[in-house]
Amino acid sequence: MECGALPSQSHFASCSNKQHSSNSIHVASPASNVTRESADIDWDNLGFGFMPTDYMYVMKCSHGENFSEGQLQRFGNIELSPSAGILNYGQGLFEGLKAYRKHDGNILLFRPEENAKRLRMGAERMCMPSPTVEQFVEAVRDIVLANEKWIPPPGKGSLYIRPLLMGSGAVLGLAPAPEYTFLIYVSPVGNYFKEGLAPINLVVETEMHRATPGGTGGVLKAQSAAKAKGYSDVLYLDSVHKRYLEEVSSCNVFVVKGNVISTPAIKGTILPGITRKSIIDVARSQGFQVEERMVTVDELLDADEVFCTGTAVVISPVGSITYVGKRVSYGSSGVGLVSQRLYSALTRLQMGLTEDTMDWILELK
Structure with missing residues (x-):
């Protein structure tokens, strides 16, 4: 089924119409929309902190329906109703995985299907629809390739990938939200602990x-x-x-x-x-x-x-x-x-x- 329309009180500031926004990029071939130069970063001193990149991935769905087509959008702030399910009742969850760059230029993901399965398990407990394993993995692939220039060189770190699933629709009483958003953003990262591989x-x-x-x-x-x-x-x-x-x-x-x-x-x-x-x-x-x-x-x-x-x-x-x-x-x-x-x-x-x-x-x- 097609994803539900985005309510006017809960939308992304950079893209209020998912079909016609000039900031949207169809995910069929994200590589054609992205430059291949490396980001201007001091890779040798990269820490574990958030760094804005070029694109995020967004897919929406109404309650009782299934997730369908998603899109790459320019990275930016999102706008939610004060009554959104995620804000009022904590109806949301997140995942975390990484992409690595090889010396030959190849880009690797480590067991993304396991993250997809865990997301679906958590979503079921919280009465949320969730992307299929195939949709999840494809979305991760698209967002990584779209932000390829932010992937650290081999041995310098990784591209941290943060998928979010949240009740973005407005709800007042305790109930599942009427709309859900699956969003992925990424950030280049170094070591989580400043000690690195040290005790x-x-x-x-x-x-x-x-x-x-x-x-x-x-x-x-x-x-x-x-x-x-x-x-x-x-x-x-x-x-x-x-x-x-x-x-x-x-x-x-x-x-x-x-x-x-x-x-x-x-x-x-x-x-x-x-x-x-x-x-x-x-x-x-x-x-x-x-x-x-x-x-x-x-x-x-x-x-x-x-x-x-x-x-x-x-x-x-x-x-x-x-x-x-x-x-x-x-x-x-x-x-x-x-x-x-x-x-x-x-x-x-x-x-x-x-x-x-x-x-x-x-x-x-």
């Missing part, structure tokens, strides 16, 4: 939680307080027993003991990370025993190594954990051997430096 220092939060009572709004507060004290980030515990590991603010966590790598099992409050899933497969292929289960703080403090995984960080080795005032350090020579080994294996695969035996890489050109 980070975490503090275990014992009062606030990422999910359930004491969570959500408290997460930003806990993270800000931790960084003010010199920590890189916060590691959260479960909200019931307060002794089992959950996640770092934006990363999954892994604990290494001998040849065994343990990570908290997915049980509703832990993000089913795609990097997490990939690291588990890579580790098992290298002969490690990987366990997905409840992991206690005591095991954390007694570990040989600890590391975090996520789209933004890929892998971040943990140099120390501080728990109720006690600091435990891991290793004395920087990055742990297991962290280094898994980081190298995954990033070389993502950047096209090794053979893709997992069939995880999508080449765009």
Whole structure:
């Protein structure tokens, strides 16, 4: 079915008519509308922060219908009704993935279909229509090629891709919004943690939680307080027993003991990370025993190594954990051997430096 018309009170400032706007670009051949020069950026000092690029991708749909044709538009601010579902009832979600440039000029995506599947799973729980896996992957392809000049050179970073799905239609009572917007924007990025592939220092939060009572709004507060004290980030515990590991603010966590790598099992409050899933497969292929289960703080403090995984960080080795005032350090020579080994294996695969035996890489050109 065709997507619903865009209501006058909820529209994109740069394109109020999706069929006739001079700022719209049909997605059939985005490459023909884009120049190929490299962006004027100091790639060697690229951090992890938002940087406006040339184009964003927009696709709209009315409640009860299916997403259809989307378009590339010039990047710009969006305009929403104060009564939009995303603003009033939080009816929205986001994804995150990256594009990498190879030395031969090819552009690679890492498992975009997994992001599409996770988006659809989340949308179903929030009573939102969502793009098909094929629509999602094609939209990501279009937005990456349209912003090709913003992709860092090999080894200098990546193009971070942020798909959003939100209830953009106006609604007053608690109900699904009458209209939905699927939007993708991109930004060139360097390392998420300023340390790069160097040990980070975490503090275990014992009062606030990422999910359930004491969570959500408290997460930003806990993270800000931790960084003010010199920590890189916060590691959260479960909200019931307060002794089992959950996640770092934006990363999954892994604990290494001998040849065994343990990570908290997915049980509703832990993000089913795609990097997490990939690291588990890579580790098992290298002969490690990987366990997905409840992991206690005591095991954390007694570990040989600890590391975090996520789209933004890929892998971040943990140099120390501080728990109720006690600091435990891991290793004395920087990055742990297991962290280094898994980081190298995954990033070389993502950047096209090794053979893709997992069939995880999508080449765009």
